[in-house]
Amino acid sequence: MGRHSCCFKQKLRKGLWSPEEDEKLLNYITRHGHGCWSSVPKLAGLQRCGKSCRLRWINYLRPDLKRGAFSQDEESLIIELHAALGNRWSQIATRLPGRTDNEIKNFWNSCLKKKLRRKGIDPTTHKPLVTSELQTLNVIDHKLTSSEVAKSTGSINNPHDQSMVVSSQSGPWWFPATTTTTNQNAAFCFSSSNTTPTVSDQIVSLISSMSTSSSPTPMTSNFNPAPNNWEQQLNYCNTVPSQSNSIYSAFFGNHYTEASQVMNTNNNNNPVVDHHHQDMKSWASEIFHYTEQNQSSETGLEAEVKPDIAKYYWRSASSSSSPNQEAATLLHDADVEVYGKNLQKLNIMVFDQSL
DNA sequence: AAATGCGCCAACCGCAATGGA
C-alpha cells in the first residue's frame, strides 16, 4: 500500500535518527556516494529503509545545507514564489540555495501563513482577506434572500416567510425593519411549512451548494454584485437599512438574540426591538463583546460574528471615502478559513435546534 | 512541581512519476 518494498523487511528502525546512524550514513555517502538508495542502508550498516536514508541525507546531512533562521530576503522570496507557484515546495526550494523543500514547507505552515493573515492577506490566494470575506458574505446574502428561496418555501402564511418575499422584492439584503419581533433564529423564519421537501432540507442543500460553488450566479434580477473597491464597498454597506433584523443576525441568531435580549428588555423583562439605538456602532460593540464573552468554543463563533459586526461598524462610519479602520481590523482578525469551515456546521446546527 | 496547551519541525505516509527489464 504505497509503502516502499524495503520497508516490509524485518525490524527496520523508524523515528528520530541517532548520532551514530547519522555518522554511518554520512561516512558511507562521503566515501561512495549514495548510488541506489535502496542498497545504501545495507552497505552503510543501517537498519533503515532507503527512503528514510535519502530523506535524512537531503534534509539534514547534506553538506551544502544552510542552517539557522530564514533571512528577511528569503522570507520575501518564499512569499513571492508561493504566490506564483503555490505549494510546489521542491520548485520553490530550487530558488533558495541551501534550503530544503521540507524546511520551506514547515516555515510556511508554521510562520508565514500566520504572518500574512495578520497583514490581512489570504495565504492561499495572496489577495486581501477583506475582499474574499465580503465575497463569501455576499454569496450567503443573495442566495438566502433570493426570491427563489422565498417562493420555494411553499407557504407564505408565516409572517416571516412573507417578510422574505417582501425582502426579495425590495432588495435582497435584509428583513423589513417594520417587523415587531426581536432577532430570531433564521430557521424559525422558514419553519411553518408542511410541504415537502422541507425548508430545512432546501437550506441545507443550499448551504452545501455554496461550499462548492466558486462563482455564484445572481438569483434575483435586482441583485447587485459586491463592488470590489473600498470606496464602493463603504457605500454599499451604508445602503443597508436596519441593524437589528439582518439575515446574518438571523443566521447567527442564537448569540445575537441572546445578546439582544439581555441588553434590550422592557419592564416585564421581555425582549423588545432595538428601535431606539441610534448609535449603531455602540450597539454593535456591545453585541460584539457580549458574543465574544459568551461564544461557544466548539463553534468558533467569534470568527463568524466578526465580519457581520464589521458591517455594522462599516455602515456607521462617516461618509468619509476612506475605509472604516475598525471594520477592516475586525475583518482581518476573523480567520477566513475558520469562517468557511465552520459556516456549514454552524448553520445546520442552528436549524437543528429550531426545527 | 505537576499538568496542560501549543508551536515547531523531523520524519513518515501515500501517491505519482520515472525508468529499466
Place this chain on the structure above:
DNA sequence: GTCCATTGCGGTTGGCGCATT
C-alpha cells in the same frame, strides 16, 4: 505495452521543548 523497483513530492503526524496554569 506492461510490470515493478525506485525516486520524488506534498500532506500529515507525532514527539519534543517551552510557556502557561
